[in-house]
Amino acid sequence: MTDAALAPDTRPTRKRETLLELSGVSVSFDGFRAINNLSFQIGEPELRAVIGPNGAGKTTFMDIVTGKTRPDEGRVTWGERNVSLLKMSESRIAREGIGRKFQKPTVFEAQTVEENLAMALKAPRGPFDVLLGRTGASGAERITAIATEIGLAEHLPRIAGELSHGQKQWLEIGxxxxxxxxxxxxxxxxxxxxxxxxxxTTDLLKRLAERHAVVVVEHDMEFVRRLGCKVTVLHEGSVLAEGSLDHVTANPEVIDVYLGR
Structure with missing residues (x-):
């Protein structure tokens, strides 16, 4: 993939289609209902921020989408064919095109930035190809393009453990x-x-959302405001409010259960 392939799409904006939809999803742990009749959908491309107090269900929501947690009831459908994610393993869901970045970066700190990206490449290569650096011309080109996109092109030879916290976050996104x-x-x-x-990071996520669906779970309201996207507020496992940041922060219930704390 070339730099141009990773550049923002300048073609006329296509109609946004629903990519992921959760409908009537509930899950309980030891009698505690972490997700309660949750309905949520996001299109492609789209940028969405998900906010809410601790215990609102944000992590469980992501666990359900990635297959780590199976809900007690409800539907989770994916793609143009509306296939059920609930019938898929975590690895199959990842292969379907759902990627998750945790709060703490999980990069291979003893390897270089380039090696980290090479190991992550979606390509028909065996482990020895990666260890021996056999990524091929197209793989090397793609690694350079991704590194440029995330702002680490000049750091490809560096050991990942030497990067700053923010740079590690960008590498994991890469x-x-x-x-x-x-x-x-x-x-x-x-x-x-x-x-x-x-x-x-704000600029990077906004660029990526021109080509992908991106869900950002965040507590920092100033960061969310900079994203300038639709916001979903979760509370007690359900959607409490949805809309622009100004719209949801003016909601009395949101002020009471989240902003007022």
């Missing part, structure tokens, strides 16, 4: 991009970042 995702679930990307890193 590793997700190497898997050709259609949906990215990004958990609290702004946590622990410098102001400059937060600005870069």
């Amino acid at each position: 590793m997700l991009l190497a898997q050709d995702p259609r949906l990215l679930l990004v958990d609290e990307p702004a946590a622990g970042m410098t102001p400059a890193e937060r600005e870069h």
